[in-house]
Amino acid sequence: MAASSLSRCCYFGHHGTFARMQMRCSRKASSLWVNGSSPCKMTTKIIRPLTRTMLKPPTSHSLAKRSLHATQLHLQEVMLTSERYGVQRLPFARVSDADLSFFECLMPGRVVTDVDELKLFNVDWLKSVRGCSKVLLKPQTTVEVSEILRYCNERNLAVNPQGGNTGLVGGSVPVFDEIILSTALMNQVISFDTVSGILVCQAGCILENLNNYLEELDFIMPLDLGAKGSCHIGGNVATNAGGLRLLRYGSLRGTVLGLEVVLADGSLLNCLTSLRKDNTGYDLKQLFIGSEGTLGIITAVSILCPRKPKAVNLAFLGCPSFSQVLQTFTTCKGMLGEILSAYEFMDSECMKLVERHLTLTSPVADSPFCVLIETSGSNSTHDEEKLSHFLEHVMASNLVIAGTLASEDTKIKALWALRERITEALTCDGAVYKYDISLPVERLYDLVTDMRERLGRSAKNVVGYGHLGDGNLHLNITAESYSHSLLDAIEPYVYEWTSKYQGSISAEHGLGFKKKHYIHYSKSQEAVLLMQQFKTMLDPKGILNPYKMLPAKTT
Numbered sequence: 001m002a003a004s005s006l007s008r009c010c011y012f013g014h015h016g017t018f019a020r021m022q023m024r025c026s027r028k029a030s031s032l033w034v035n036g037s038s039p040c041k042m043t044t045k046i047i048r049p050l051t052r053t054m055l056k057p058p059t060s061h062s063l064a065k066r067s068l069h070a071t072q073l074h075l076q077e078v079m080l081t082s083e084r085y086g087v088q089r090l091p092f093a094r095v096s097d098a099d100l101s102f103f104e105c106l107m108p109g110r111v112v113t114d115v116d117e118l119k120l121f122n123v124d125w126l127k128s129v130r131g132c133s134k135v136l137l138k139p140q141t142t143v144e145v146s147e148i149l150r151y152c153n154e155r156n157l158a159v160n161p162q163g164g165n166t167g168l169v170g171g172s173v174p175v176f177d178e179i180i181l182s183t184a185l186m187n188q189v190i191s192f193d194t195v196s197g198i199l200v201c202q203a204g205c206i207l208e209n210l211n212n213y214l215e216e217l218d219f220i221m222p223l224d225l226g227a228k229g230s231c232h233i234g235g236n237v238a239t240n241a242g243g244l245r246l247l248r249y250g251s252l253r254g255t256v257l258g259l260e261v262v263l264a265d266g267s268l269l270n271c272l273t274s275l276r277k278d279n280t281g282y283d284l285k286q287l288f289i290g291s292e293g294t295l296g297i298i299t300a301v302s303i304l305c306p307r308k309p310k311a312v313n314l315a316f317l318g319c320p321s322f323s324q325v326l327q328t329f330t331t332c333k334g335m336l337g338e339i340l341s342a343y344e345f346m347d348s349e350c351m352k353l354v355e356r357h358l359t360l361t362s363p364v365a366d367s368p369f370c371v372l373i374e375t376s377g378s379n380s381t382h383d384e385e386k387l388s389h390f391l392e393h394v395m396a397s398n399l400v401i402a403g404t405l406a407s408e409d410t411k412i413k414a415l416w417a418l419r420e421r422i423t424e425a426l427t428c429d430g431a432v433y434k435y436d437i438s439l440p441v442e443r444l445y446d447l448v449t450d451m452r453e454r455l456g457r458s459a460k461n462v463v464g465y466g467h468l469g470d471g472n473l474h475l476n477i478t479a480e481s482y483s484h485s486l487l488d489a490i491e492p493y494v495y496e497w498t499s500k501y502q503g504s505i506s507a508e509h510g511l512g513f514k515k516k517h518y519i520h521y522s523k524s525q526e527a528v529l530l531m532q533q534f535k536t537m538l539d540p541k542g543i544l545n546p547y548k549m550l551p552a553k554t555t
């Protein structure tokens with residue numbers, strides 16, 4: 001069958017009675033159907049790709065007196081982390097004029113001390129934590145990173161590695177006056193092998209730029225996330241970012257083949273191999289994946305990239321309940337199999353926020369739940385036929401009540417924006433309490449309903465969305481302003497709940513500064529102790545990203 005005259009079967013009807021109709025549509029067209037209405041045109045606005053400007057959240061007002069794991073978007077100035085959380089500065093040296101001269105000599109013109117310029121690098125994306133670093137260094141080469149760390153280690157100066165500063169757990173900005181080492185100028189592709197699909201690049205390459213570069217060569221990056229326009233590949237590896245393609249291409253623990261890392265004393269660990277198989281001893285690179293800048297600075301990455309799929313289709317569907325969301329997932333795993341590349345879910349509260357704050361329009365506005373299903377394959381006719389059969393089935397079995405399809409790039413991007421920009425919409429809604437949890441999928445939404453009931457009117461919105469295909473829930477709670485009583489109602493309840501069902505309190509954002517004290521809800525005492533021992537071995541003076549990821553040793 002010619003792709004341009006592909007026949008799709010859709011069901012729509014009244015009051016649960018489905019009338020079957022054959023809808024002929026072009027491969028490039030998108031269509032929308034709702035049970036109880038006739039097919040109509042998709043109304044979603046087309047959104048520009050995420051840029052650094054778009055990622056910038058609004059400013060915030062009033063201050064909390066003690067630790068609140070929420071954003072402060074209405075604050076004029078974000079409260080200093082050290083004051084907000086009552087942290088004691090560790091006995092690191094303070095940056096002197098002689099230190100600045102050394103850095104200036106090492107990298108002329110790339111040592112930033114201007115107070116205004118530094119502001120952006122001292123505050124996190126959520127505007128929830130703020131440090132007071134007096135110096136930002138912008139190395140361009142591994143040798144420069146090595147020289148910086150060798151010097152800082154000798155001088156006992158603390159260093160905060162920073163990529164795109166899109167981290168959501170307060171790991172990317174200093175707590176006190178740590179030197180910020182930005183990878184922004186380490187943005188060169190070193191090599192790309194079109195036979196193996198292996199990309200080797202510096203750590204400061206922006207994820208979206210890498211993807212654009214690869215697309216020209218018919219490849220893509222194996223990961224994708226809402227922050228792609230700003231986050232760096234080094235930051236992605238340091239946080240072991242998950243994102244939207246993990247379901248299909250797996251975690252960075254599988255796709256990263258090699259790393260080049262500068263250790264705290266300035267020595268270089270070259271594990272930058274491009275081998276898919278290498279069983280010669282311990283796999284040291286794994287130690288640095290997800291280490292959040294506490295064990296070394298990643299300077300280059302070797303990563304396996306998949307071919308750019310020839311046919312991408314996206315279905316944005318409405319489900320009547322979470323149980324149907326789950327059944328649709330198991331059905332689509334069975335029926336779409338190898339072409340399934342993403343399965344995301346969002347509750348209707350998320351969609352309302354995206355509509356209210358970003359003026360985007362959900363094509364299935366009245367559905368209690370939305371799911372976004374992406375297929376990526378090499379044969380459009382085959383993929384579309386599979387998708388048609390699947391949609392026919394889920395509509396007929398009442399798992400799905402409405403939906404829209406897209407196979408054209410701009411429309412696919414517009415639909416993805418509804419999912420990717422939820423984080424941004426939440427920041428416009430007030431104070432946000434963010435939780436990023438792994439749970440058995442069947443339990444995933446129970447936590448949201450439970451929390452909604454528990455918090456009642458003390459919360460403005462309690463929303464749930466996430467990478468359902470990976471068992472990953474983003475639970476977000478918004479309120480008009482910060483309140484200790486609200487925080488006390490959420491924590492540690494949310495962590496206890498997660499632990500009770502053997503979940504993880506951080507599925508993909510890491511622990512950073514904000515969650516380090518809760519590590520015990522997901523890791524045993526022995527595991528935490530071993531992590532602390534690794535830290536001591538690799539960074540005996542503790543200069544790398546202090547106050548982050550691990551609680552201080554108790555003995």
Ligand SMILES: Cc1cc2nc3c(=O)[nH]c(=O)nc-3n(C[C@H](O)[C@H](O)[C@H](O)COP(=O)(O)OP(=O)(O)OC[C@H]3O[C@@H](n4cnc5c(N)ncnc54)[C@H](O)[C@@H]3O)c2cc1C
Pocket residue numbers: 055125160161162163164165166167168171172173183203224225226227230231232233234235236237238239240241242243244292293294296297298299420423424508509512545548
């Ligand atoms: C809109 C939005 C959507 C997001 N979606 C997702 C998502 O789907 N999945 C997900 O996992 N995360 C997501 N995030 C979180 C964030 O984007 C990721 O954690 C990302 O990987 C951070 O990369 P970055 O370059 O911004 O790192 P930064 O924020 O700069 O740093 C993060 C941590 O890594 C360390 N670090 C950075 N670079 C290096 C380096 N070269 N060497 C050693 N340590 C380093 C920092 O010290 C810090 O601890 C999202 C964030 C936003 C704002």
